[in-house]
Amino acid sequence: MLALLFAAEVLDPAAEFWIAMAWVSDVALYDSGYGEFDALVSRSGTGRVCLSDVLVELALKGTSVNIVTRPDPSNDKFLDILQRKAAITRVQDHIRLARSEAIHQKNLVGKDWFTDGSMNLTVNGLDHNVENLTVHLDAEKTAEIRTNIRQTWNGALGAINDPR
Numbered sequence: 001m002l003a004l005l006f007a008a009e010v011l012d013p014a015a016e017f018w019i020a021m022a023w024v025s026d027v028a029l030y031d032s033g034y035g036e037f038d039a040l041v042s043r044s045g046t047g048r049v050c051l052s053d054v055l056v057e058l059a060l061k062g063t064s065v066n067i068v069t070r071p072d073p074s075n076d077k078f079l080d081i082l083q084r085k086a087a088i089t090r091v092q093d094h095i096r097l098a099r100s101e102a103i104h105q106k107n108l109v110g111k112d113w114f115t116d117g118s119m120n121l122t123v124n125g126l127d128h129n130v131e132n133l134t135v136h137l138d139a140e141k142t143a144e145i146r147t148n149i150r151q152t153w154n155g156a157l158g159a160i161n162d163p164r
Helices: 002-011 051-060 073-089 123-128 139-156
Strands: 016-020 028-032 047-050 064-069 095-099 107-109 114-117 133-136
Touching (some): 002 051, 016 139, 028 051, 051 064, 051 073, 064 073, 064 139, 073 095, 133 139
Parallel strands (some): 064 095
Antiparallel strands (some): 016 107, 114 133
């Protein structure tokens, strides 16, 4: 389901995209071993298409990518990869980051959809833990969630390449 949601977002991106989750990893969203997803994201080579690839693609399309997560070493690897890819593609101004010990919500917010539930965007969250994830396909409710998340976190966001 997440792979389809991210593909839909890349094909018809929102002005702003939100990830608000305590833990986030550079999970593989697609296996493009034969190049079957190469048209979805601008990158070299075949193989796994990871979350960082999709977020950079959204930023390349002009989307403001906003990530709120905990200041935890387990998130650093993903954020370092994303920062490196953003710098290479020169989209770091389109990717903003906030770290907060207070984050407990678990939302993805796209153009006209959002998720909520107990799942973090990690390998364990996707493949091992018993999790709950609800997908809402309602543009009006999505706009409300986006506004609420923006009001809660916008003041804490900074550029992804700001020193931590």
